[in-house]
Amino acid sequence: QQQVKQSPQSLIVQKGGISIINCAYENTAFDYFPWYQQFPGKGPALLIAIRPDVSEKKEGRFTISFNKSAKQFSLHIMDSQPGDSATYFCAASKNFNKFYFGSGTKLNVKP
Amino acid sequence: GAGVSQTPSNKVTEKGKYVELRCDPISGHTALYWYRQSLGQGPEFLIYFQGTGAADDSGLPNDRFFAVRPEGSVSTLKIQRTERGDSAVYLCASSLSPGSNYGYTFGSGTRLTVV
Numbered sequence: 001q002q003q004v005k006q007s008p009q010s011l012i013v014q015k016g017g018i019s020i021i022n023c024a025y026e027n028t029a030f031d032y033f034p035w036y037q038q039f040p041g042k043g044p045a046l047l048i049a050i051r052p053d054v055s056e057k058k059e060g061r062f063t064i065s066f067n068k069s070a071k072q073f074s075l076h077i078m079d080s081q082p083g084d085s086a087t088y089f090c091a092a093s094k095n096f097n098k099f100y101f102g103s104g105t106k107l108n109v110k111p
Numbered sequence: 112g113a114g115v116s117q118t119p120s121n122k123v124t125e126k127g128k129y130v131e132l133r134c135d136p137i138s139g140h141t142a143l144y145w146y147r148q149s150l151g152q153g154p155e156f157l158i159y160f161q162g163t164g165a166a167d168d169s170g171l172p173n174d175r176f177f178a179v180r181p182e183g184s185v186s187t188l189k190i191q192r193t194e195r196g197d198s199a200v201y202l203c204a205s206s207l208s209p210g211s212n213y214g215y216t217f218g219s220g221t222r223l224t225v226v
């Protein structure tokens with residue numbers, strides 16, 4: 001059973017647009033929800049993370065929206081740039097011991 | 112070092128052979144994790160070390176997989192009798208401690224191809 005479901009699988013956005021990636025989880029014991037960015041040939045890099053006691057977290061152009069009752073969270077990339085083109089993974093964990101990752105969203109930002 | 116180092120970056124092996132994959136975590140990071148990433152998928156947890164001991168090895172797929180971290184720093188993931196289905200990128204990550212607000216730092220991975 002997949003613990004974290006991510007959509008869409010791929011996304012094309014024009015430069016300057018907003019990219020939105022969604023994730024849903026099942027386990028209500030999860031207490032940490034990070035987003036990772038991965039470029040080809042590289043390992044995932046932590047982008048931004050949220051705890052379930054807040055509904056939104058913003059860092060620069062990146063915002064996580066969190067809906068605890070719906071067990072959903074999303075990543076918003078404002079003013080998307082070609083350099084943001086990468087694969088994005090949501091994840092969830094309980095006590096940081098291990099992370100359950102979504103299947104990834106390949107983002108292509110067109111100039 | 113400045114980041115998590117994994118060697119080799121690529122490994123091609125024949126079915127049935129034994130392989131070892133090495134991970135050098137960031138100096139001072141006590142927690143070390145191994146994940147496996149198949150093509151087009153997210154990383155899947157394999158095993159987590161706190162210091163020298165395996166705190167959680169529930170993700171190891173079967174007894175052909177084994178990992179050690181004898182001195183609490185470098186870790187080696189060992190795969191016996193490799194199968195074509197073992198082909199994937201094996202990622203190592205480390206963190207200051209479990210629950211660190213800095214999260215994981217991943218290495219670039221070892222791409223294992225079993226032919």
